[in-house]
Amino acid sequence: MTLGFIGCGNMASAIISGILEKEIVKKEEIFASTKSEVSAQKITDALGISCSTDNLAVAKKADYLFLCIKPQFCGDVAEEIRDCLPDGQVLISIIAGKNLDWLQEKFGTDKKIIRTMPNTPALVGEGITGVCPNQFVSPDEIRQVLTLLRSFGRADVVTEPILDVVGAVSGSSPAFVFLFIEALADGAVAEGMPRKQAYEFASQAVLGSAKMVLETGIHPGALKDMVCSPAGTTIEGVNVLEKEGMRSAVMDAVRACIAKTKKL
Numbered sequence: 001m002t003l004g005f006i007g008c009g010n011m012a013s014a015i016i017s018g019i020l021e022k023e024i025v026k027k028e029e030i031f032a033s034t035k036s037e038v039s040a041q042k043i044t045d046a047l048g049i050s051c052s053t054d055n056l057a058v059a060k061k062a063d064y065l066f067l068c069i070k071p072q073f074c075g076d077v078a079e080e081i082r083d084c085l086p087d088g089q090v091l092i093s094i095i096a097g098k099n100l101d102w103l104q105e106k107f108g109t110d111k112k113i114i115r116t117m118p119n120t121p122a123l124v125g126e127g128i129t130g131v132c133p134n135q136f137v138s139p140d141e142i143r144q145v146l147t148l149l150r151s152f153g154r155a156d157v158v159t160e161p162i163l164d165v166v167g168a169v170s171g172s173s174p175a176f177v178f179l180f181i182e183a184l185a186d187g188a189v190a191e192g193m194p195r196k197q198a199y200e201f202a203s204q205a206v207l208g209s210a211k212m213v214l215e216t217g218i219h220p221g222a223l224k225d226m227v228c229s230p231a232g233t234t235i236e237g238v239n240v241l242e243k244e245g246m247r248s249a250v251m252d253a254v255r256a257c258i259a260k261t262k263k264l
């Protein structure tokens with residue numbers, strides 16, 4: 001099974017690293033392309049895969065071809081490669097906002113296409129990816145792609161409208177979490193904790209809290225209540241966050257991402 005990546009930046013690199021980590025596919029079976037020679041060399045050096053600026057060469061030899069360019073460049077890439085794509089190849093798009101109708105119009109109305117929405121924690125094998133195949137992708141091919149995606153985290157099939165929601169709630173949300181971790185650490189630093197140690201304590205607290213939600217099945221609100229001792233310290237902090245509108249700010253952030261996705 002050969003994998004091709006058109007575009008190999010933050011997200012594609014995380015995916016490839018996750019796949020290589022689990023040895024699902026050998027380095028020799030992964031081919032990537034970038035816009036610039038400088039980026040191509042960096043990827044070759046960093047990941048040990050073949051990376052060039054030749055989109056056509058990558059597109060021709062990939063059983064599964066990941067489209068990992070930014071939305072605004074996808075039209076040009078489609079023009080460049082659409083006529084040389086091998087029959088039977090499965091296109092896997094990670095591109096936010098470009099729906100199956102748009103992709104089929106650009107790459108071929110009968111092309112096998114799977115829209116996906118991954119996230120950068122794929123880099124450490126803790127990603128989660130939404131998956132939405134078109135009607136031409138076979139059940140076996142869907143299973144194959146799910147196996148691939150699950151080599152670097154979780155993956156689930158969703159409907160196309162929900163894929164835009166996935167783009168926000170798990171695709172973009174790592175940026176929100178990184179902001180939160182930074183702010184937690186800043187609070188600790190303000191009170192005398194060394195910054196490196198503050199990042200470690202804040203990050204592990206977020207990691208552990210997330211694992212509690214995923215592995216206990218207990219509602220996050222109930223887990224929050226388990227921390228808030230009556231007349232204790234935590235509830236004072238929760239009160240500040242509620243007064244400052246943290247929940248509505250986060251909800252609005254998710255919805256702003258989705259609104260922007262629909263305009264891409």
Ligand SMILES: NC(=O)C1=CN([C@@H]2O[C@H](COP(=O)(O)OP(=O)(O)OC[C@H]3O[C@@H](n4cnc5c(N)ncnc54)[C@H](OP(=O)(O)O)[C@@H]3O)[C@@H](O)[C@H]2O)C=CC1
Binds near residue numbers: 006034055070096
């Ligand atoms: N970052 C994330 O967390 C997520 C991103 N995505 C989606 O992934 C896609 C890529 O995002 P991201 O990885 O962040 O972007 P980056 O800017 O990190 O990477 C973009 C890559 O595309 C390459 N590129 C640009 N133009 C061309 C071209 N014409 N032919 C070949 N390669 C080209 C760039 O090469 P060069 O470096 O030489 O310019 C670079 O390797 C986007 O569509 C985004 O919506 C989806 C989920 C999460």
Ligand SMILES: O=C(O)[C@@H]1CCC=N1
Binds near residue numbers: 096167171172
């Ligand atoms: O910010 C973006 O457009 C991409 C899509 C989801 C995460 N990053």
